[in-house]
Amino acid sequence: MEWIGPHYNLRSAAKLTATVPANLIASAGSASITAVNASGLSSTAATFNISAPVPVITSLYPSVVTHGGPGGGLFVYGTGFLPSSVVKWNGAVLPTGYSSSTLLIGTVSASQITVPGSAQITVYTAGGGTSNALTLTIQ
Numbered sequence: 488m489e490w491i492g493p494h495y496n497l498r499s500a501a502k503l504t505a506t507v508p509a510n511l512i513a514s515a516g517s518a519s520i521t522a523v524n525a526s527g528l529s530s531t532a533a534t535f536n537i538s539a540p541v542p543v544i545t546s547l548y549p550s551v552v553t554h555g556g557p558g559g560g561l562f563v564y565g566t567g568f569l570p571s572s573v574v575k576w577n578g579a580v581l582p583t584g585y586s587s588s589t590l591l592i593g594t595v596s597a598s599q600i601t602v603p604g605s606a607q608i609t610v611y612t613a614g615g616g617t618s619n620a621l622t623l624t625i626q
Contacts, residue, residue, distance in 0.1 A: 514571070515539040515614020539615030540567035547608055551624045554604075558597040563610060564590055565618065572612040576623075580611075600625050 503522055511518070519532040544565040561581070563574050570585045574593030581593035591610060599606070604625050610618040 512537045514569075515612075537614075539569055539571075539612045541615050542567040542572055542610040542612050542618040544608065544610055544618045544621050547621050547623055549623075550621075551626055552595070552600050554600050554602055554625050556597065556600055558595045558600060561593040561595050561608070561623070562590065563593060563608065565610065567612070567615060567618075568610065569612050569615070572610050572615075575609045575611055575617075576606050578607075578609075 505520070515537055517534055517536050519534050521532050522530040542565060544563055546564045548562040548564070561574065566589055568585065568588050568591050572585065572591055573583045574581045574591050576593070576595065576599060581595065583594075584592040586592060593608075602625065606623045606625065607620040608623050609620045
C-alpha cells in the first residue's frame with residue numbers, strides 16, 4: 488500500500504481511496520486502517536507511520552538580552568511547530584507555550600542570563616526532530 492496525499496493506492500486493479508481528517512494525523516505515531524465491504528467483512532489492517540514536520544527556526548525576539556535582567560518570554564518564530572514542540576536553551580527544555588505553527592514562547596529564567604555570553608536556541612518536536620539553532624546573545 489502506498490500513501491498518496493490523503494489517499495491510498497493499493498497498486499492493483501482495484502483502488503480504494505479515503506479522505507483522512509487532519510485531526511487524525513495531527514500527532515506523530517502510527518495508525519492502522521481496515522476496509523469494510525458492504526457485507527461487513529473487514530480487510531487485514533494496514534499500518535502506516537505519521538511523522539511530524541521537522542521544525543525550523545527563522546528568528547528570535549529578543550535576539551539580545553542583558554545579563555542580570557529579569558528573564559521572561561522568548562518568542563521563537565519559524566515553521567513546523569506543533570502543540571507538543573518545546574523550546575530548548577543549550578539543550579535544556581524551557582517551559583514552552585504554543586501559540587501557532589509559526590510561534591512558540593519559551594520562558595527564560597533570570598538565573599539563565601546572569602553571565603554575558605550566548606545560548607543556542609533550538610526547537611524539538613517528537614517525531615520531527617530538532618530544528619536548526621539560532622544564537623541568543625547575553626550582553
